[in-house]
Amino acid sequence: MSKEITSRSEDYSKWYNDIVKKAGLAEHSAVRGCMVIKPYGFALWENIRDQLDKMFKETGHVNAYFPLFIPKSFLSKEAEHVEGFAKECAVVTHHRLMKDPNGTGVVVDPSAKLEEELIVRPTSETIIWNTYKDWIKSYRDLPLLINQWANVVRWEMRTRLFMRTSEFLWQEGHTAHATKDEAVEETLTILDIYAKFAEEYMAVPVVKGIKTPNERFAGAEDTYTIEALMQDGKALQSGTSHFLGQNFAKAFDVKYLTQENKQEYVWATSWGVSTRLIGALIMAHSDDEGLVLPPKLAPIQVVIIPIPKPNEEIDAVAEKLMVDLKAKGISVKYDTDKKKRPGFKFAEYEMKGIPVRIAIGKRDLEKGVVEVARRDTKEKYTEPVENIVAHVEELLDHIQDNIFKKAYDFRKAHTTPVDSWEDFEKVLNTTGGFVSAHWDGTTETELKIKEKSKATIRCIAIDQPEEAGKCILTGKPSTKRVLFARAY
């Protein structure tokens, strides 16, 4: 299959599409901008979801489910929020079809017009805060720490498999707190979970930071983000955690009684990651042979291939290996398909990004060894059968570490401090990646820079030290560097 995939250097965008399709992750559906997530892609999403879900629950969150539809009036209760989402909402106006009186198909039944239109949720703050109003009466009801796994719809102009689709799967957390400090702390707790998940499970290094007012979520007071860097030097916002202040509490009149019997508005957060994470995984690690998956999220971690085809002796070794590997919690597939030859299988599993391949052949077995191949480095070597379980267990960890390190080194090599406009443009147009530069702090300058260079401020890194400098565009004084990049 590798001969069918476009190389990164030839056309990065086409390469990405080829991988998504040829690795069997997803395909375009009959509906514009919407994708079908295929079983292999969904298995990957399930692994992402299950791990995150566990992390949310460990920090006291519980899951619930709110409606897909939101009454139009709800959306307009928070002014900035509606402004931010209005342009990309799908609207339900009718609830019934009828036979076309002039033809053969069906048409919308004009008598079934809804009194109030329903919006297909682009995000659920409004319906959830409308519900929280009834759930929160006293300080004893707080904090309220709820997450939902759901689909949302944003009517995007231009879509791309996993990176931006009109409908996507995500989780959205919505929490309510008695104090501002507690809400801010929650926002940061989640940001840490996202960063930890990205780095330890996806093996994608991220910068934790805060968004500029211009890049903030519609309706938030502060938006925190994890920003990752893709192999083409473009940044990808991979998760966001918002401190919403009392904006939604005020919009939906959610108050609680304090211990002193006083009415106070509650403080809110919301946070989410989506199927875009799969896009991040692909773009961060994969190569011209196909997908490269981090072992911790790979639906299949080890594939065993009989050489040249299954027989009793090979089956016996493979089956024992499977039992032993599974006992260690390692997912393994034994490919007994007799129709396909080994070379075909090798290429196929490389395309699918399976971290470790074990080839069992008669010739090797006579020497008591099997062949081990790792996807990340393409190395191949033989290993005694009796060592194999311990070896694979260790190898999966090595691969996980190695692809993280590779991505980390790449980011390091593509993060450049600059102090002048010439250097800024030069770096963006050559090495790309993150450019660390001083900015005068105004939205006006931010927008001018974006217009001139197509680079946006990805974030102000949380651990960025104070440092006196001059804005690269205006020369005005600045106290901190911010991270610019061209982004997805």
Next chain:
RNA sequence: CGGGGCGUGGCGCAGUCCGGUUAGCGCACCUGCUUUGGGAGCAGGGGGCCGCAGGUUCGAAUCCUGCCGCCCCGACCA
């Protein structure tokens, strides 16, 4: 919303300019035989309202009109 491209068996395409036997090729699929340590070979076989609707014509995948859909690039966004 602007620019470009494309709709022909499951997938990828040729054929369309210049209308003419039975619409073709590769992959995949089915059957059989031979193969088998990096994408096997041979033989046989099944599968198409050529995106939709009109029109021109003796005759349309091909020409004309209208529509629909999708993809890619840009502006906007997770």
